[in-house]
Amino acid sequence: MKYIVIRQHISNYPEPIILTKGEKVRLGHEYNGTEDWPNWVYCYKLDSSKAGWVPKQIIKKIGKIYGIVKENYTAKELNVEKGEQVECKKKLNGWIWCRKDGNCEEGWVPESNLKEIG
Secondary structure: OEEEEOOOEOOOOOOOOEEOOOOEEEEEEEOOOOOOOOOEEEEEEOOOOOEEEEEHHHEEEEOOOEEEEOOOEEOOEOOEOOOOEEEEEEEEOOEEEEEEOOOOOEEEEEHHHEEEOO
């Protein structure tokens, strides 16, 4: 599916968390902001100081403070400018995993910053 960027997005996280299937993480707080972004949990890697937002759906909870990641995941956000075109790969919790037209750059963009064009 193709989209056009209707609002610029610049990542606030230049060093995103990257997780591999089967990795254990420490669970933090769930996202509770004004945007329509349900089901995100702030997670901490156990083997480094990295942390970031992870979709709740890909975490199998173990007790109250730990979880196992069910699939490979990166919180990499894609910087986009108004008017650029992107291709949608996956929608999840108010965000879309996109690839920029004309290059291989990929990452998450808020769905509200995009308009479907076909």
